Amino acid sequence: MTESVVRENQLIKRTLDDLPQPKGWPLLGNFLQLQSKNLHQVLEQWCLEYGDTYKVDIAGLLFVVIADPVVVKDILRRRPKSFNRTASLERVFKELGIHGVLSANGESWKRQRRLIMPAFSKKSLASFFPLLEQTTERLRLRLVKKRGQDTLAIHDDLRRFTVDITTSLVFGHDTRLLEHDGDGLQKHLEVIFPQLNSRTRMPFPYWQYIKFKKDRKLDQALIEVEKYALKIVEQTRDELQFNPQLADAPETILQAMVAASDDDNRLTNEELFANILTLLLAGEDTTSNLIAWMLYFISQRPDIQCKINEEAEQIRLKHKGQINVQGLDELTYLEAVARETLRLKSTAPMISAETADQVTLLDGTELPAGTGLFLMTRLGGLNKEHFKDAEQFRPERWQEEAVAAEACPHKATSHFPFGGGARHCPGETLAFMETKMVIAMLCQQFDISQPESPPVVEEYAITMRPKNLQICLRLKPVGR
Numbered sequence: 068m069t070e071s072v073v074r075e076n077q078l079i080k081r082t083l084d085d086l087p088q089p090k091g092w093p094l095l096g097n098f099l100q101l102q103s104k105n106l107h108q109v110l111e112q113w114c115l116e117y118g119d120t121y122k123v124d125i126a127g128l129l130f131v132v133i134a135d136p137v138v139v140k141d142i143l144r145r146r147p148k149s150f151n152r153t154a155s156l157e158r159v160f161k162e163l164g165i166h167g168v169l170s171a172n173g174e175s176w177k178r179q180r181r182l183i184m185p186a187f188s189k190k191s192l193a194s195f196f197p198l199l200e201q202t203t204e205r206l207r208l209r210l211v212k213k214r215g216q217d218t219l220a221i222h223d224d225l226r227r228f229t230v231d232i233t234t235s236l237v238f239g240h241d242t243r244l245l246e247h248d249g250d251g252l253q254k255h256l257e258v259i260f261p262q263l264n265s266r267t268r269m270p271f272p273y274w275q276y277i278k279f280k281k282d283r284k285l286d287q288a289l290i291e292v293e294k295y296a297l298k299i300v301e302q303t304r305d306e307l308q309f310n311p312q313l314a315d316a317p318e319t320i321l322q323a324m325v326a327a328s329d330d331d332n333r334l335t336n337e338e339l340f341a342n343i344l345t346l347l348l349a350g351e352d353t354t355s356n357l358i359a360w361m362l363y364f365i366s367q368r369p370d371i372q373c374k375i376n377e378e379a380e381q382i383r384l385k386h387k388g389q390i391n392v393q394g395l396d397e398l399t400y401l402e403a404v405a406r407e408t409l410r411l412k413s414t415a416p417m418i419s420a421e422t423a424d425q426v427t428l429l430d431g432t433e434l435p436a437g438t439g440l441f442l443m444t445r446l447g448g449l450n451k452e453h454f455k456d457a458e459q460f461r462p463e464r465w466q467e468e469a470v471a472a473e474a475c476p477h478k479a480t481s482h483f484p485f486g487g488g489a490r491h492c493p494g495e496t497l498a499f500m501e502t503k504m505v506i507a508m509l510c511q512q513f514d515i516s517q518p519e520s521p522p523v524v525e526e527y528a529i530t531m532r533p534k535n536l537q538i539c540l541r542l543k544p545v546g547r
């Protein structure tokens with residue numbers, strides 16, 4: 068939608084009643100159609116059939132689905148004043164004791180966001196770089212041991228990597244999952260994620276009355292994670308008592324939070340636990356999925372692996388044989404590969420929101436307070452009007468020269484892999500740092516290919532992952 072169309076639309080008002088709706092079932096509405104593991108694809112497909120703004124009925128609850136990037140961007144920008152996270156997300160997270168910065172609204176969100184942001188500054192992340200380097204080396208050692216295997220379900224290794232990184236950064240405590248083969252924290256998180264996803268879309272909280280096997284598994288996973296988190300909180304309290312100057316110059320997000328809980332603005336143990344789990348959930352799956360999707364693409368393209376490797380070699384030569392923190396910024400081709408992956412396979416392809424007041428959207432739709440919204444943040448990136456040959460994987464389109472040459476339409480602001488406005492993802496820089504380190508290491512060490520396996524498909528559980536991904540890693544001869 069262009070600016071002038073926006074102005075015109077504001078004159079053509081419509082209400083919730085006027086919006087089209089896909090045909091559903093009596094009483095249940097579209098509930099059954101939306102229970103699938105590719106919810107985002109169902110909603111995206113309906114955008115093509117019913118237009119950029121339509122409604123769905125989840126057993127009596129109406130949600131509005133919005134795809135136009137101009138309207139989506141405006142909503143993201145008008146948070147937190149006019150739009151909130153949804154009440155259902157807040158309710159489910161609260162009930163499970165995970166009500167941290169991701170699900171909170173209002174003053175509680177502001178306070179928690181203020182506390183976590185310093186840890187994501189460029190300066191903090193630069194001081195964290197040696198740990199990132201060591202953890203990447205530990206992932207390398209783990210994968211070298213597995214080099215003989217014909218096929219590798221690498222996702223598990225990647226998740227171990229991102230959990231080790233996130234726990235180190237957030238709590239200063241390395242879970243060292245990369246050194247073990249058994250189930251660990253990542254297995255509990257694997258139980259929690261899909262369950263959170265399906266509960267936020269349940270019109271009726273059945274689990275308050277009857278618990279199925281999956282609900283009992285969720286309870287158990289939460290108990291295990293809570294045990295882990297409370298132990299870490301205790302350790303952090305001890306560190307602060309032993310070393311009080313840490314309160315003024317905290318080294319981890321948790322130290323900052325515990326230190327802040329001693330002033331008037333107290334963070335309770337529940338809030339601390341909620342944010343530990345929130346950051347683990349927000350940081351772990353999103354990033355390991357991005358790396359996995361990048362491997363999906365580059366394992367089919369030896370030419371791209373070659374280019375990544377050449378660029379990384381140049382940077383190593385420039386910085387005394389190593390990719391240092393400045394060198395990471397200079398890996399522009401690799402960054403383009405990550406951005407192109409996010410365009411086609413955004414690991415967060417939709418964001419939910421809720422109107423805080425009665426609002427009018429930029430397309431002229433008037434909505435009452437409390438209306439749930441699904442913002443389809445990936446769809447604009449798949450649109451041929453915004454990207455030439457939109458269905459093709461072409462990292463070059465993100466490089467400055469290509470953007471400057473008008474031969475390639477390039478509308479970077481038509482999709483929002485990290486959201487936008489005041490609630491924009493704070494972990495974006497960290498995610499790129501992790502991704503670049505891992506992919507540069509893999510392309511240096513291995514020839515990466517895809518073995519015969521069932522087709523890789525998108526699976527949605529708040530984040531979007533490649534189901535069935537198998538990779539084949541062949542160690543490169545030394546000196547090649």
Ligand code: HEM
Nearest residue numbers: 169349350353354357415484485486487490491492494498
């Ligand atoms: C490829 C990796 C990642 C992707 C695609 C991603 C995507 C997103 C998206 C779409 C949102 C919602 C933003 C909005 O509502 O506008 C979000 C929020 C958030 N992300 Fe990320 N994220 C990634 C990595 C991380 C990492 C590494 C961390 C931290 C360790 C993190 C922490 C958070 C937090 C705390 C929020 C909630 C922010 C708020 O509500 O104020 N994310 N992320």
